[in-house]
Amino acid sequence: MALLGAQLVITLIMVSVIQKLSNYSFARWLLCSQGLYRYLYPDNSELKTLAGVPKDKPKHKKGGKNEANGKAETFHVPRSLDLQLETAPVTALDVVHLRFYTEYLWIVDFSLYTSIVYIMSEVYTAIFPLKDEFNLSMVWCLLVVLFSFKILLSLTKQYFTSEESIGERSTCIVAFCAFLLIAMMVLIVDEKNLEVGVDPAYDSFYENASKFLENQGLSSVGPASKLILKFSFAVWAAIIGTLFTFPGLRVARMHWDSLRYYNENKVKSLLLNLNFAMPFVLVLLWVRPVTRYYLTERVFSGMEKPLMSAQAFDTLRLILVVLTVTLRIVLMPRQLQAYLDMAQRRLDVQKKEAGRITNIDLQKKIASVFYYLCVVALQYICPIVMCLYLTLMYKTLGGYSWTSLFYEKEEMCSAVNNTAASSTVEGVEQFQLAWENLKMVFTEEVYKGVFGFATWWCCFSWFITTSLGMAYQTYFRIS
Template identity: 60%
Template sequence: MALLGAQLVITLVMISVIQKLGPHFSFARWLLCSTGLIRYLYPTDAELRQLASIPKDKAKAKKGAKTQANGKASAETFHVPRSLDVQLETAKVTRLDVIHLRYYTEYQWLVDFTVYAVVVYVITEVYQTWFPLKDEVNLSMMWCALVLLFSVKLLLSLTVQYFKGEESVGERSTCIVMGFIYLLIAMVILIVDENTLELGLENAYNSFNQSASAFLTKQGLNSSGPASKIVLKFFLALWCGILGSLLTFPGLRVAKMHWDLLKYFRERKLVQILLNLSFALPFILVIFWIKPVARTYLTVRVFSGMSHPLLTPHAFETLRIVSIVLTVGIRLVLMPWYLQAYLDMAYNRTQEQKKEAGRITNIEFQKKIAAVFYYLCVVTLQYVIPIIMCLILSFMYKTLGEYTWSGLFREPPDPNECPITPPSQSSSIDPFSSSESIAQSAAEFHLALENLKSVFSAEVFRGLLGFSTWWCCFVYFATTSVGLIYQTYFSAI
């Protein structure tokens, strides 16, 4: 009996790689420092005084008067016209610049760990192509689960910041309102018939209820099921509302960067088409779960001149997963453009300020420019976390749902039609072993694992992970669409 086998070796090797390679190479750091990002430097006090024609002695006199009034030293403060023609200097983003930014450590850990988890997943998938996993635990799913936990934790950490301080009342209200809106949307979606929106939750509930009832009966407990369908759907809708609230500001941020990119490339139509296509890809993913539009059209309808549909059911499932992976790849390739659009906000702010009347202090002017770069890692997290969640959920949906990557090329056997071999009741203890108690414990763990697998079957995972994948894609598109609508019709920019 092999509980882990070669997968344990893969995991241990990857842990060693993290320890040895991590301090020297970071994919997250490469994305920020080696993709040509340009940041804007705020003007110094001397440059502002020169542009505003403020004598240095006068500024010193004001500083001395303020120091005497407060009884302590303070930063030199003076006023300059808002319409001051300031030309911001630029510099490439380097490693020394980003290591002190807020949330840089969290960003680096999440992205790098995601890369390692994807590598473990790919190696495991290749390994089980030739050596199918039978009695082994798929450790790559544990890596994927950890990535999801880290992503949700960081989303919570970012959202909590809006509930601290009195200056974030608007953001706080937006999170709460959007959370209730997505809760309502989720409750409506969960009552839609499966023939229209094939989420797979009905089959998942029936499979789980029957398996759990059989398991409880086997343990001597009388039960008709672990929970009612309404209760389970309510908690599922509650989680959907929370996730929608957490993804609200990441979606709005991506929409703002997308809008700025469209304005920057207004003369390059092909680039605009590429950007709009990448923006609409999550919507195409959402359509894949609408049965009359996607499955019926591709797997049931027979077009004229053809003897069979375009795709088989398994090929259609594989197409869903491959489409998500390709979408994530495209968004990752375009990531430097989006981040540069965010960094260009510093330049845009100075241009907008030139149109304003009145005066502004040097400290406020410098903070307005410096804050853009200071929150670069926060914005990067808001960009990458949604696509990471979509990617990891699609991996788990494929593996735990027992689909195949080769579904587009051949029809794999249906796991539901394969005979299920009940767990062996015979003793697997080596009679020559000197540790019978350890072997007995291993046999009991194996039996418990088999019972647990019978409860959480592939049908259950297809429903839960399929719905989770679809909802993540839906919320991602919905929030970015709301942000783009706001930029188009309500923004003054």
């Protein structure tokens, strides 16, 4: 109880810090203090000058109303108009009115605060290990995951409510079916090949849940069958894959455009390519014959033991996920600027087209790029935030360590909780015994399976969607 009280103190301190730092925002700093610049659309006067359209004075009707009857002036200009857009730095006053700005501000800042809470909790529990107390930092991590899921769901929902998004709607439906099929295929792969931990988690859950039902005097054949649980996992995985589809395509487009600017800068090109390829490396870390076998089991010639222990390999996976997310956040301003540069690229493509376009459509084509900046930022940040905090929950609830990569961790006896839960309890304490037995159902093995599969699948969906987007850019070179 003392440790739980200490965790409550940490939580209260963080709530107080959040209130004190409400005027400072890491999310706003990423958008407004990293040198991002937006493109300004030309006004009607400039368009008329370039297109040679005469600047007539507006004619008036009776009562002083003009011909446009209060509507915006509309005229046509050639598509091949030689137009170079002016730029302006992105400021806090510019972004505050953008769509989904509040959601972007909330998820980024709350994720930062959660990371601070998690670090403080990890340091404290490393000094004073938890016994029967619940780690409150897991609640914060779970909230981040749920908020990220809700935001991605809101973004995807726009494709089903807009009448102009028929193609995007069809893409979401196809993606759901494809990811559902892939997930069902993944879930039948043996643990010797893909160690997501679903089968051991189910075995542990089934055994402990059956004992719990017997202890409560309930007659039951046990929890749900493995087939039903795996199908439920597959449906969840298909939803995640669908939500990651358009963010993945968007990230691939921004990566493609960023490489155009750094072809001659080898260091930045290397970082961008490493940033793009790391999800593939993360996916391979759960494929036993490719990574774990060579790093933890095989003894190479001239060596007496494998390259690393099993615990060190588990820690390596966790650290690489954290480093990958950190690299993506560092490169985020460059990727967002590549998106903002789309306004000028749209005009450069339009110059090659014949025909004419109205001034309103031309201005909307340019202004819409900046208008959706926060939407693009959410598509970039939400998937990696979800991967990060699922990994942190996987580490903590799965009983892994951050230090096993550097020195061996001694195995802890797992029989302590069992003896405590099986002690004789009378009267009012029987409820506490039932609660302890219920906690015994959700063991570390169960958490390893649930969060191991969730972490690996998010990395896999992240990799698949960005790879499809990159393939689309390579073969079709859309603009």
